[in-house]
Amino acid sequence: MTSAPTRDRTPGATLHDVGQVPWRDLTDVTGCAAAIPYLLAAIASGDDAAARTGVDRLRHRICQYGFVVGEATPATVPFLWHLAQRPQVTCRAQLLRLLRSIAGARQWETVAATSPKARRRHDDQLGWESAARRAVRDHGGAMPRLLADRDAELVRLAEELACLIF
Template sequence: MTAIKRSTPLEDLRHVPWPEMIDSTGSAEAIPVLLTTVARGDADTAGPALGQLRQRICQYGFVVGQATAATVPFLWELVRLPQVTCRVEILHLLRSIADARQWETTAAAYPKLLRRREKYVEWERDARHAVQAQRGVLRHLLDEPDHEIVRASRELAATLTHR
């Protein structure tokens, strides 16, 4: 008899070199703690943790960085977990990431940006691709009994369709 291995939420966090990445505050090493707090926390702790995470990976709601693409798969994982209390807000964050074009737009006007050591435009594209890569999750979320989840899923789906 073979035992079935049950994965725990965010099990793959340890496989990402967070300290080697940067977010809007510097080192991205706090991202796993914030994601874990969102996954395990009640509304009083999960919401503020997601707010901090948003500031780190999608500052001002439109500026993404190096750690954003690596974080997106974990956001998709969290949004699938019914016990996560801020799934609607996670869907809004994914939509903001999918809409992010700050660096790409700036580089069009100032091509010197493309020659910087920091790969801002590449990070932004990678983040958008990471959101697109798991858009199939939305099919399941559209069947949720929570109307806010369904609405946020439709809004994200519309954003991904128009890109």
């Protein structure tokens, strides 16, 4: 599996931009990443049950077990930041937890540290993991808005994430 180039997303990425990402050419932890736009749409839908199911399924695809990321993870991060800022999104706290998991993901880095052979064998995964962590940091411009939110749990999670990425 080789890493397909992903477009650099700006901090202002919106769900209107989701079609610009070659999802069918990317893989997530479970396989083809083509379902990711539908999961993002479910999260944005305003329907609490659909949003929570969408986050759970998305977590399984882009940060499985809370630490295994895939090729599509870095391309998904800007959309997570966008959704986390939208008051009408009912699962913003879960999105911040997902971003925190992605920012802390070091599964492949840990495996590669065991030997040069392991590093060569997992080169793609190392790249995806590094790019995912970088995407969380690079799109952290949303942090001031989240830190000023009225939801105390959201502010606490934003503070934890800020400590991890800055």
